[in-house]
Amino acid sequence: MEPELRPTRSESTRLSSMDIANSGGGREPSDEGRLLPFLFATVFLLSSVFGAFMVVVPVFAEGLGASYLDLGIMGSGGSMTYAVMTVLSGYFVDRFNRARLYAVGLLCIMVSLGLFSLAGDVSGLVILRTLLGATSALFWVVALSLVMEVSSQRHRVRALGRYNLSWVAGFIAGPTVGGVLYELLGFQHLSLVLGGVSGACAVVAALLISPRYRPSRPHSVGRKVFDASIFRASASAYLFILSYSVIMGVQMALLPGYMSDFGVSSSQIGLLMTASNGARAFAFLNAGRLMAWGRTRSLNLAVVLASSSLLGIALSRGTVAFLPPLLLIGLSGGIMVPIVQDAIAGSASDEELGGAVGLYEAMFGVGSTIGPVFAGGMADLITPEAPYLILSASALAMFLLTARVKAGGQATQEP
Secondary structure, eight states, X not given: XXXXXXXXXXXXXXHHHHHHHHTTSSSOHHHHHHHHHHHHHHHHHHHHHHHHHHHHHHHHHHHTTOOHXXXXXXXXXXXXXXXXXXXXXXXXXXXXXXXXXXXXXXXXXXXXXXXXXXXXXXXXXXXXXHHHHHHHHHHHHHHHHHHHHHSOGGGHHHHHHXXXXXXXXXXXXXXXXXXXXXXXXXXXXXXXXXHHHHHHHHHHIIIIIGGGOOXXXXXXXXXXXXXXXXXXXXXXXXXXXXXXHHHHHHHHHTHHHHHHHTTOOHHHHHHHHHHHHHHHHHHHHTHHHHHHHOHHHHHHXXXXXXXXXXXXXXXXXXXXXXXXXXXXXXXXHHXXXXXHHHHHHHHSOGGGHHHHXXXXXXXXXHHHHHHHHHHHHHHHHSOTTHHHHHHHHHGGGGHHHHTTOOBTTBOOOOO
């Protein structure tokens, strides 16, 4: 009996693309309309929760006597577990019902947030931040996988744009609301409120998202937990987002405490983070124009903005002075993310989608682990400004990757 002939990975990807083309692009727009609005709503609410926590946890920790290194360890602990769990989440997302996993992820976040109400010292915050990193991994991997799966190929860029706007809108609203509620309610009560929001989103997922979900492909039961071919298909895009995530990790874990040391209040920090995410949203809205202008040129611009913003942070003193560099760092991320997402989505077949998204999110986790520990150590050993100056210079190395990021699985084409 002749051995069974199996298509190679590249052949499978081509066959998958042919199937999509023959079926008019996979999903019909009506399928997107049935599920995605509820998904985007829950992504917005959970992003608001995370945006609030991004501001209040470092401020609360500093009030308990945390050093810059403590803040770095806290951020890195959550990012480390996030990086590991995103890879595992990608594996499970390709094996099980994605909509049900989405509801499970929201329930896990609810429990993690509620436990923060019991925190009374820095070590407790480190442990709980590590737990939150692990539980949030499933949510983000499933959310992005659902968007990529449910949207047709023809409407994928539009759907990804709306997804990105949903979470960035949450990170716009969250810091401001979180800063105000922190001053009104205190940290413990705020944790319970935010946990309740996550629980409400889990109900929406169970009652409104899961019944509307129809898997587009059979579950991939034979895939390994980590498939190196997924990384090789878009290696430059993964490495680029890894480099950016180092900067983002420092922004989320250390920057609120850094600004607090210069007399910026928690509500003002929230407003500054809101402005930064507003700039990110503006870039998302103009992603199509930037891609038409040229992917490599757009990524080069993003690198310049990132480096300039870090230099500006190191030189800033006071609320008004911090505003311009935070706007620049928001614009930078808003340019980078959709270009990299499109490259990764185009390089993976439907059966590998969860693995590709899991690896993408893992890059954020790894970078966000490295960045805060390095920056926190440098801030304590040298000066608080030192890590931002070092990162400003090292960010320029990202120029080596910009021309190598591929578009939708194909070589970058400039107009």
